[in-house]
Amino acid sequence: MSRVILHCDMNNFFASVECLLNPELAEKRVAVCGNIQERHGIVLAKNERAKKFGVKTGETIWEAQKKCPGLVIVPPQYRYYAEFSKRAREIYKRYTDLVEPFGLDECWLDVTGSIRLFGDGKKIADDIRAVIKKELGLTVSAGVSFNKVFAKLGSDLKKPDATTVISEENFRELIYHLPANDMIGIGRSTFQNLKNIGVDTIGELAAVPVDTLRIRLGKHGEALWRYANGLDDSRVIPEEYSEPIKSIGRGITAVRDLVDAKEVHAVMLALSVEVARRLREENLFAGAVQISVRDSRLVTREFQCALPIETSNSGLIEKYAYDLFCRKYSWEYNVRSVTVRAIKLVQCVCARQLDMQIDIGRLERREKIDGIADMINKRYGKGTIKPMTLFSDIHIPQSRPDGALIPGFNIRT
Ligand SMILES: [Mg+2]
Structure with a gap:
């Protein structure tokens, strides 16, 4: 039986929490930025309103302000983010004990064993979104798939506040046209490497002979090929889990x-x-x-x-x-x-x-x-x-x- 994996991503996490803490901000264009005193401080997160003006994570405050007049800049308050992150995980754990955090705002959930109790993957994802909205006041994008890589891709496809199902039947149609670097594990230099052999999209990556990738990118290349073909079998590893000591x-x-x-x-x-x-x-x-x-x-x-x-x-x-x-x-x-x-x-x-x-x-x-x-x-x-x-x-x-x-x-x- 194939697995049912969810990837839940809280939208604009830092900025959303700031808007909850200070409701006046919710009506404004907001960016959470590091090193506010300095001109080269960078954008860590932005709300939807700021996003509409093209504000991007990682750009400088100065660049963001040029694009987005009236942008409100606030410093990060990590202790609150950690608290919301913890509360979200507690909600996920109502559905499965297999919850693997990825940063403060994202988690994978293996709900394979929970579907008899709570309904199929999409139903669970929709429920979780509703519960988090009600209890925490935050929106979540969820991806549902049969492996972790595609579940994560799914949570990126529709934002904010949406569920996307990537199934064994529809994955080619849904993701093969996407640029390869949308997939986890492909950073800038790997993407450039792939481009050099004529691979731009996830579909093209899946179609390259695996040996070619092995030669150019070693083991990592082979793993990426497996990901693109829907063969990722990595497990959802709960945070409490640590590798058993062998000796x-x-x-x-x-x-x-x-x-x-x-x-x-x-x-x-x-x-x-x-x-x-x-x-x-x-x-x-x-x-x-x-x-x-x-x-x-x-x-x-x-x-x-x-x-x-x-x-x-x-x-x-x-x-x-x-x-x-x-x-x-x-x-x-x-x-x-x-x-x-x-x-x-x-x-x-x-x-x-x-x-x-x-x-x-x-x-x-x-x-x-x-x-x-x-x-x-x-x-x-x-x-x-x-x-x-x-x-x-x-x-x-x-x-x-x-x-x-x-x-x-x-x-x-
Ligand atoms: Mg997020």
């Missing part, structure tokens, strides 16, 4: 090579303490551990193994990291650098796969102690509590908050 690693490069396993062991312990602390900070458990060892010839080898249980306990991470090192590293050359990395990460809240050899009660107690040590170290300074070995063998200077150090070694993340 957490800490490493050091030695100024003097490590000459025996004992030295490597101390380093690995220091690194594991840091890795484990970061895991807990992110509420993650590691399912496996990976080590990189670079020797004095600068040859790097990487090994990994599963942990017997998903954990954020530095002791267990260090034990498996060091064990892995002992099993895999044939000591022909001294060691120049070591990295310990926690991989196969899972959220702490997930149920853990139990291993018979692990005393889970004991592990949980150790993890609890780790958490308390984190709190104390946070409060009283890094290294206040640390494994005994680190007191004797190596030092962790507090002046380097991002990592462990031993004299003569530099930490890297």
Whole structure:
């Protein structure tokens, strides 16, 4: 089933908010401008009345005033814009939790899962426009389509206060005659590049062999070709969402090579303490551990193994990291650098796969102690509590908050 994506764009956003805050302005030609005191201040937004006189975003105040007699210039008040922006997003979220902001005045909404509840894409877009007008006093242009790129194009097609549907059936007819730079992702230099190969419109872009674009514009060219052909499959990503962390690693490069396993062991312990602390900070458990060892010839080898249980306990991470090192590293050359990395990460809240050899009660107690040590170290300074070995063998200077150090070694993340 194809997706239903909306792009909602609040019209003349800054200027509209200014007119709401000061209703006297609504009857006038208004431009919101930066650096009003200076002649080269520029227009950030204008209302419909000013637009009719040809006032454009990005031109200088001086140019705008020449075109538009009686233009009222006001400075931006961002805190109000942020407030209206937030309230609009709250309205969007009544229809779907998949809301991706694009600047203060625009959002994509994936309403695919909401159409049974609220009606088709056009109906939802019209409803949203009505609600925002009623509750916020602002008008919205909405584009409805089966991908983000076309939804955004749709919101530009009719302004202000309108809904445009770009469907799988009508997209060629509706947008192929438009200049290519109407499409998101095509700035001035890309547009010039396209013009150089005879591409002016979105339709012409869609018809160019994709290889030609790949050669001239690389991956970006291929993406643009896909956009023009209605093949954009990028997701609507809610603002709360952040890319899941795939690994957490800490490493050091030695100024003097490590000459025996004992030295490597101390380093690995220091690194594991840091890795484990970061895991807990992110509420993650590691399912496996990976080590990189670079020797004095600068040859790097990487090994990994599963942990017997998903954990954020530095002791267990260090034990498996060091064990892995002992099993895999044939000591022909001294060691120049070591990295310990926690991989196969899972959220702490997930149920853990139990291993018979692990005393889970004991592990949980150790993890609890780790958490308390984190709190104390946070409060009283890094290294206040640390494994005994680190007191004797190596030092962790507090002046380097991002990592462990031993004299003569530099930490890297
Ligand atoms: Mg806008």
